[in-house]
Amino acid sequence: xxxxxxxxxxxxxxxxxxxxxxxxxxxxxxxxxxxxxxxxxxxxxxxxxxxxxxxxxxxxxxxxxxxxxxxxxxxxxxxxxxxxxxxxxxxxxxxxxxxxxxxxxxxxxxxxxxxxxxxxxxxxxxxxxxxxxxxxxxxxxxxxxxxxxxxxxxxxxxxxxxxxxxxxxxxxxxxxxxxxxxxxxxxxxxxxxxxxxxxxxxxxxxxxxxxxxxxxxxxxxxxxxxxxxxxxxxxxxxxxxxxxxxxxxxxxxxxxxxxxxxxxxxxxxxxxxxxxxxxxxxxxxxxxxxxxxxxxxxxxxxxxxxxxxxxxxxxxxxxxxxxxxxxxxxxxxxxxxxxxxxxxxxxxxxxxxxxxxxxxxxxxxxxxxxxxxxxxxxxxxxxxxxxxxxxxxxxxxxxxxxxxxxxxxxxxxxxxxxxxx
Amino acid sequence: xxxxxxxxxxxxxxxxxxxxxxxxxxxxxxxxxxxxxxxxxxxxxxxxxxxxxxxxxxxxxxxxxxxxxxxxxxxxxxxxxxxxxxxxxxxxxxxxxxxxxxxxxxxxxxxxxxxxxxxxxxxxxxxxxxxxxxxxxxxxxxxxxxxxxxxxxxxxxxxxxxxxxxxxxxxxxxxxxxxxxxxxxxxxxxxxxxxxxxxxxxxxxxxxxxxxxxxxxxxxxxxxxxxxxxxxxxxxxxxxxxxxxxxxxxxxxxxxxxxxxxxxxxxxxxxxxxxxxxxxxxxxxxxxxxxxxxxxxxxxxxxxxxxxxxxxxxxxxxxxxxxxxxxxxxxxxxxxxxxxxxxxxxxxxxxxxxxxxxxxxxxxxxxxxxxxxxxxxxxxxxxxxxxxxxxxxxxxxxxxxxxxxxxxxxxxxxxxxxxxx
Numbered sequence: 001x002x003x004x005x006x007x008x009x010x011x012x013x014x015x016x017x018x019x020x021x022x023x024x025x026x027x028x029x030x031x032x033x034x035x036x037x038x039x040x041x042x043x044x045x046x047x048x049x050x051x052x053x054x055x056x057x058x059x060x061x062x063x064x065x066x067x068x069x070x071x072x073x074x075x076x077x078x079x080x081x082x083x084x085x086x087x088x089x090x091x092x093x094x095x096x097x098x099x100x101x102x103x104x105x106x107x108x109x110x111x112x113x114x115x116x117x118x119x120x121x122x123x124x125x126x127x128x129x130x131x132x133x134x135x136x137x138x139x140x141x142x143x144x145x146x147x148x149x150x151x152x153x154x155x156x157x158x159x160x161x162x163x164x165x166x167x168x169x170x171x172x173x174x175x176x177x178x179x180x181x182x183x184x185x186x187x188x189x190x191x192x193x194x195x196x197x198x199x200x201x202x203x204x205x206x207x208x209x210x211x212x213x214x215x216x217x218x219x220x221x222x223x224x225x226x227x228x229x230x231x232x233x234x235x236x237x238x239x240x241x242x243x244x245x246x247x248x249x250x251x252x253x254x255x256x257x258x259x260x261x262x263x264x265x266x267x268x269x270x271x272x273x274x275x276x277x278x279x280x281x282x283x284x285x286x287x288x289x290x291x292x293x294x295x296x297x298x299x300x301x302x303x304x305x306x307x308x309x310x311x312x313x314x315x316x317x318x319x320x321x322x323x324x325x326x327x328x329x330x331x332x333x334x335x336x337x338x339x340x341x342x343x344x345x346x347x348x349x350x351x352x353x354x355x356x357x358x359x360x361x362x363x364x365x366x367x368x369x370x371x372x373x374x375x376x377x378x379x380x381x382x383x384x385x386x387x388x389x390x391x392x393x394x395x396x397x398x399x400x401x402x403x404x405x406x407x408x409x410x411x412x413x414x415x416x417x418x419x420x421x
Numbered sequence: 422x423x424x425x426x427x428x429x430x431x432x433x434x435x436x437x438x439x440x441x442x443x444x445x446x447x448x449x450x451x452x453x454x455x456x457x458x459x460x461x462x463x464x465x466x467x468x469x470x471x472x473x474x475x476x477x478x479x480x481x482x483x484x485x486x487x488x489x490x491x492x493x494x495x496x497x498x499x500x501x502x503x504x505x506x507x508x509x510x511x512x513x514x515x516x517x518x519x520x521x522x523x524x525x526x527x528x529x530x531x532x533x534x535x536x537x538x539x540x541x542x543x544x545x546x547x548x549x550x551x552x553x554x555x556x557x558x559x560x561x562x563x564x565x566x567x568x569x570x571x572x573x574x575x576x577x578x579x580x581x582x583x584x585x586x587x588x589x590x591x592x593x594x595x596x597x598x599x600x601x602x603x604x605x606x607x608x609x610x611x612x613x614x615x616x617x618x619x620x621x622x623x624x625x626x627x628x629x630x631x632x633x634x635x636x637x638x639x640x641x642x643x644x645x646x647x648x649x650x651x652x653x654x655x656x657x658x659x660x661x662x663x664x665x666x667x668x669x670x671x672x673x674x675x676x677x678x679x680x681x682x683x684x685x686x687x688x689x690x691x692x693x694x695x696x697x698x699x700x701x702x703x704x705x706x707x708x709x710x711x712x713x714x715x716x717x718x719x720x721x722x723x724x725x726x727x728x729x730x731x732x733x734x735x736x737x738x739x740x741x742x743x744x745x746x747x748x749x750x751x752x753x754x755x756x757x758x759x760x761x762x763x764x765x766x767x768x769x770x771x772x773x774x775x776x777x778x779x780x781x782x783x784x785x786x787x788x789x790x791x792x793x794x795x796x797x798x799x800x801x802x803x804x805x806x807x808x809x810x811x812x813x814x815x816x817x818x819x820x821x822x823x824x825x826x827x828x829x830x831x832x833x834x835x836x837x838x839x840x841x842x
Contacts, residue, residue: 202658219657223704233809235693235716236640236785237623240683242809247694251675258669262661272656273668275702276711283644283695283714290697293704295656364657388654388663 012120014410016403019112023402026052026092026108027100036393037100041093041135042070042174049092050180053132056111060118062130065189066182068157069150070134070175073189076114078127078417084192086124086417087376088113088409089131091147091368095139099199099395101385101402106197107132109406113413124417126192133368134175135160141171148368151186152375191376193343193416196369197409198380199397203388210359211404214347215380218363218370219270220304220336224294226253226315230324232280232288244323246290247278252318254292260310261296268362269307270297299362301336337370340377343416347381350411356404381405381412433541435831437824440533444823447473447513447529448521457814458521462514462556463491463595470513471601474553477532481539483551486610487603489578490571491555491596494610497535499548499838505613507545507838508797509534509830510552512568512789516560520620520816522806522823527618528553530827534834545838547613554789555596556581562592569789572607573796612797614764614837617790618830619801620818624809631780632825635768636801639784639791640691641725641757645715647674647736651745653701653709665744667711668699673739675713681731682717689783690728691718720783722757758791761798764837768802771832777825802826802833 029052030045032038039045050072054064057074064074075085090106110130117124133151138144141163149155161172175181200206205213228246254273261269272295279289296311298304312328319326348358361382369380383405386396450473451466453459460466471493475485478495485495496506511527531551538545554572559565562584570576582593596602621627626634649667675694682690693716700710717732719725733749740747769779782803790801804826807817 200658201655202660203654203663204658204660207663221657233624234622234786234811235691235695236642236718236787237621237625238691238785238809239623239625239688240691241688242624242628245693247697248675248679250697251672251679251694254669254672255676258672267660267662270656270659270661272666272705272707273672274656274704274706274708275699276668276671276697277699277702278696281696281698281714284693284716285695286693287695293702295705297657364659365655366657388659390655 011411011414012116012122014112014116014403014406016399018115019108019402019406020399022056022108022111023100023104026104032097032393034393036395037094037098038096039092039094040096040140041137042171042178043140046093047178050132053092053107053111057114057130060114062114065184066180067151067184067189068182069147069160070178070180070182071147071151072132072180074130076117076128078124080125081127083126084190085127085129086193086413087129087131087191088195088413089133090196090198091133091136093135093137095137095391097393098137099390099392101199101395101397102201102390103136105199105397105402109197109409112406113410116410124414126417128413128417129191135171136368140165145366145368145371148371152371153186154371154374186375194369194372194376194378195343195409195413196367196380197405198367198382199385199390200382201365201385201388201390204361205382205384206386206388208359210357211383211401212351212356212408213359213361213382214344214351215339215363215382216344216360217299217339218337218366219297219299220301221295221297221332221334222304222308222330223332224311225291225329225331226294227289227291227327228319228324229289230322233286235284235286238286243286245286246322246324247287249318249322249324249326250276250290250292252321253314256314256318257311260307260314268299269303270364297364299336304336337373339373339379343377343379343412346412346415347379347408350408350415353411354404354407381409432832432835433537433543435533435537435824435827437820439536440529440823440827441820443477443529443532444521444525447525453518453814455814457816458515458519459517460513460515461517461561462558463592463599464561467514468599471553474513474528474532478535478551481535483535486605487601488572488605488610489603490568490581491599491601491603492568492572493553493601495551497538497549499545501546502548504547505611506548506550507614507834508550508552508612509616509834510554511617511619512554512557514556514558516558516812518814520811520813522620522816522818523622523811524557524619526620526823530618530830533827534831537831545835547838549834549838550612556592557789561586566787566789566792569792573792574607575792575795607796615790615793615797615799616764616830616834617788617801618826619788619803620806620811620816621803622786622806622809622811625782626803626805627807627809629780631778632804632822633772633777633829634780634782634803635765635772636760636784636803637765637781638720638760639758639787640718640720641722642716642718642755643725643729643751644753645732646712646750646752647715648710648712648748649740649745650710651743654707656705656707659707664707666707667743667745668708670739670743670745670747671697671711671713673742674735677735677739678732681735689720690724691785718785720757725757758794760794760800764798764800764833767833767836768800768829771829771836774832775825775828802830
């Protein structure tokens with residue numbers, strides 16, 4: 001037992017070097033040109049990654065099953081195997097030019113915990129389950145988080161299987177050929193709890209110089225298409241006062257909405273304009289129409305609704321200023337996700353016991369854990385990633401952060417798996 | 422002589438109905454689907470339009486010549502034919518879905534003046550010249566205003582001839598086959614003065630309910646490409662304070678520049694953002710780069726320079742606000758054109774003598790007259806066009822305005838052609 005730790009004496013210590021080795025070994029499967037990973041969902045490389053994982057867990061005496069979405073459930077028996085298991089997991093699939101840690105870390109942290117328990121002959125009360133969710137990234141087959149979506153019954157199996165890649169291959173077809181298509185559903189595979197370790201994919205932990213963050217939930221978001229329609233006219237002969245310029249309405253809206261978001265005292269509002277499309281652009285023509293793709297996020301559902309109200313008022317004011325029309329379409333509303341308080345506390349307690357600040361944060365990105373949280377008590381743990389970069393071959397993390405987080409995850413997992421009741 | 426007119430008793434009166442008839446007759450050559458005109462430069466329809474014009478002027482005993490750019494010079498002899506002629510003109514070519522008046526009015530107003538003088542047996546001191554410039558529109562062959570550009574030696578004959586249409590046909594090739602390629606240059610065809618009547622292509626005269634505007638010059642303009650470059654990042658996990666968002670810098674710039682232009686007391690500044698390009702747009706990604714196409718105009722060259730200075734300061738401030746980089750490229754600088762004071766006064770005097778307010782204005786659009794003004798004393802006259810619309814099949818004008826303007830043009834032309842010295 002480490003002298004640096006103050007946790008309960010029975011807490012087993014994970015092997016940070018072994019964890020890092022398995023991360024590097026997995027990265028050798030489907031390497032991308034510049035040091036990242038390319039294991040597109042159900043590609044040869046993704047299947048080789050699954051195969052590698054199964055070889056490792058087979059060596060620990062674990063058994064695996066797949067559900068109808070190809071999600072891989074690897075079980076480590078407990079003392080009371082009639083109880084539903086406590087799970088850890090994430091995903092092995094990557095972006096086309098992805099990093100070596102996004103998703104992979106959560107799966108291999110689970111592997112490291114299984115190995116540690118195996119080495120030390122520890123058996124938990126509840127069985128444990130290591131889960132590899134199918135098609136988290138959504139790069140080859142849209143939408144993302146598909147496997148966990150089917151598990152949680154938030155995406156129909158039919159829609160999941162119908163998604164096509166660029167070559168016209170259906171996900172269902174690829175799944176049938178992969179050998180990972182099972183018959184089980186979440187009713188056959190109920191979980192008592194689910195914990196997921198992931199890289200932050202943002203800059204906060206790095207900026208705050210923290211090794212881990214306890215994720216208490218996920219921001220809600222709304223996606224809008226906002227179109228301003230005015231009168232296209234010649235740039236030269238049309239005085240400013242006679243114009244109905246939708247582009248100037250759009251810039252007025254963006255500036256006003258930006259101010260609203262920056263004025264948010266808690267600083268958890270986020271505004272992103274992903275695209276600013278000018279209809280039939282011409283260098284010396286006042287545009288006739290402009291469409292914005294707007295992404296608004298907040299950690300509080302009521303605040304998100306308030307932002308929606310403000311957005312509509314700003315659009316109206318901007319349209320009136322320029323004498324143009326405006327149309328707002330809401331494409332997606334993902335409510336704020338609140339993770340399970342007991343599990344969040346388990347993670348916080350574990351971090352604190354290891355001498356780390358139990359820094360609470362909300363995830364900005366979606367994860368399989370969001371889907372799972374609809375049917376299972378769930379929480380997440382983040383580690384910093386260099387410069388906040390992910391979905392990029394340059395994605396990088398510190399081995400020490402991986403080890404610390406995996407230890408926190410292990411301790412919280414044991415706490416949940418051994419909890420009475 | 423009309424009892425409504427107070428001009429000199431020798432002033433002949435043009436025939437407004439005949440003018441309108443010839444406009445309608447020309448519109449039957451190359452009609453577009455929805456009541457406009459389609460006579461692309463040196464197309465079959467454009468050549469048929471030229472042929473129609475020549476038939477009409479042949480009937481008046483006029484002779485025609487072409488220069489090396491295919492510009493058509495139709496001469497009506499004067500009393501002193503060794504003197505350089507005074508010219509009127511414009512262009513018969515149109516946009517692909519153009520109107521019936523843009524350019525055509527200026528040519529057929531000249532025809533109407535020639536007919537009036539012919540009918541009334543009037544001979545001017547200087548000879549008169551009716552000019553149809555080649556390729557004003559630039560739709561089939563870029564750049565626009567090519568024929569007048571070659572005449573004024575502002576565009577090389579080589580570049581003019583090299584322009585290709587979508588089918589890979591060179592303007593030079595089309596010109597050689599048209600029969601309108603001449604050998605003359607402006608040194609063989611010097612003009613003592615040039616007057617051009619055109620539709621305004623803007624809303625000012627219509628809004629002010631005026632039948633004519635005396636054009637004292639043309640706005641100067643500068644075209645910029647402004648690129649803001651920041652850091653692309655995920656919309657969700659990146660707090661506002663850690664962002665380097667080039668789109669927000671671009672909107673800040675547009676809003677600041679708009680305010681500068683609207684604060685212009687004289688109201689002659691103009692700002693148009695013709696395009697707002699987001700690099701690799703994605704709905705939930707902060708863009709990495711944004712490029713604006715910016716068109717700034719003013720009627721005063723020093724004010725245009727001041728706008729350039731302010732634009733650079735606004736770009737700098739916007740880039741600093743967002744912590745992004747900015748790059749400004751100037752693609753084109755067209756200085757302010759000032760037309761000939763004597764000719765502008767001739768037009769004003771003629772308008773006033775006919776009981777019309779000699780409303781002075783600057784053109785917002787470029788015209789052949791801008792090129793010609795570099796080598797010849799030049800002025801222009803505008804009439805309103807409905808809703809300020811041009812380059813559109815819906816382009817429309819009032820017959821009464823055509824008649825009034827042609828009378829003003831006739832009177833000013835005679836004044837210039839008969840002037841001593």
